[in-house]
Amino acid sequence: MADATTAKTAGDPKAGGVVFDIGYQRYAGPREGRRRARLAVYKDGFRKVLGLGRGAKAKLLPWACILVMVGISIIMSAMAGFGQRALGDAGAEMVPGTSHYFYYTFGLVILFVFAALVAPRLLCPDRRNATLHLYLVRPLTATDYVQARWAAFLTVMVLVAWVPQFVLLAGRVLGHPEPLAYLDANWTDIPKFLLAGVAMAAMVTSVSMLASGLVTRRGYASVLLIALFVIPNAVTAPFAFNPQFQWVSVFSLGDILGETNKLIFNGVEQAEEAGTQVEQAFEALEDFDSAPTRFSPAFLLAAYFGWLLAPGAILWMYYRRLRL
């Protein structure tokens, strides 16, 4: 039912206009079903993690972590550039800790912190505020919801892992007197750091989403995640260089990801099992960038995929059985 009222336009106060209230209009446009629903949950998840469209408080933690990671890669490329200019090609290689592999060894720690702080934003509030009800009464199954949130967080994690590596690459290429020659000699680092980034991001995503899905308070989820990242690492550390008990490291996320990183960057060569803990530690320091893995590739891959798939499967089953 149309209802017309006279109104004056803002531009010309004397001019008269007619504003029509055309009443409620039924929607006759397209309805894109589950595909659109999943995409919407994915987009919303991506924005939530990074605090996009929210105030400064929501942006502070994720962007602080990202800035720290990018800052570290800038410092690393500056160190490599300094070594290059001061000592030549040989000098650049002598500057320790400027490789893409090395970046991930401690970038992983910041990635853990990032995940612990922001992953709970994806699942905890929807359950705590009961907004999940509103999702599940739409053309969306619990599986769709969890998959879309999982994919959103994986996307952010991959980007957060890759961006500093690209900054490091750009720094090293531009810092080299012959950028093309540097690229020609080191181009294989690019697929390696891309693959290693995805591997790290996927596993951390899987674990983080499980912890966030099981509790409704974000703070509890963060504490649980930090404990999960730190405590197993500390408990298994004494066994790290003891060949008889190295399997214990399978319970440490940090060890599994560190070894997976080695496997991707340095190939399938496996460490000799001989030697004392101290000797191996010195060897590792001397030749950090080409250190072999402590585990057989098959064992390592089994452990990696166990950590990747088991939390994802538990989370999926938990949401499928969730009764509202």
Next chain:
Amino acid sequence: MTAISEASALMTLGGVTKQYPAVVALHEVDLSFTEGITGLLGENGAGKSTMIKILLGLVPPTSGSVRVLGEDVTRNPLVRTRLGYMPEHDCLPFEAPAAEFLCHMAEVSGLPAARARMRAADTLRHVGLFEARHRPMGTYSTGMKQRVKLAQALVHDPDIVLLDEPAAGLDPAGRDDMLDLVRKTYREFGITVVFSSHLMSDVERTCDRITVLEGGRVAKSGAVAEYTAETRTLFVEVDGNRERFVAALKARGVAVGVGKGGVAVQASDEDLSDLVRDALVEAEAPLRRMAPRRRELAELFTGVDEDHDEPGETG
């Protein structure tokens, strides 16, 4: 229960039982919902919310069949593009502005992004929140939150909307506004409403049809008008000579009940109005108002039937 043909039913429950570990929430319920506003009335724990969740496919029935818009909602989630749901409890993310939240919910219902934005703004205008649409919902009053909850149920323009206690927690003015919106949802928007409440007055004011649930069973179901039909009792108010009027009625063999507001008159005679007219003339009592007494929906629960409509104080 009034029979409803399968063809006209938008939602049908066939022998639905829902058994939880400790309680049977619904027991062998056969029920159909047609176009209009249907009130689900029952005390807390009667099975209203469980029935709504089953209709939405959120909870599977233990046994029986559920058809919504001709589809099995548990097997075909796409049916839910045509359903809206307003829960009783809080469900809004407090940090998000209403416009953004509604736009997101419209997209989750399958609308393309540009259309979702338009629908969100339109829907917020219809529920009276257009001016406040960019404020975080955590700053809203209870009434505003209830309106957002209704808006998110309507934003994708469903064919049916299920409202679980939509006026819960509102003050009298807010309750009136919300019930007006519920009526408007069907009468102006053309969206069929199923509306649960434990308050008789809300259902009586708002609904075309009513289903009364008691202990997980359908106790009564039918048009509200059937339950509030006129009785054979006339309610008469006079401006003076009331005692003479009552005496004149009694002299004609009419049962009379005298209350503070007026006189309830009942007789089996078809010409009751004529008898009242004659008594008014004889008593010279000026008539202020005369109307047939209607039953109240509350009588559904108190078990009062038509025999009890007789005036309490008879002559």
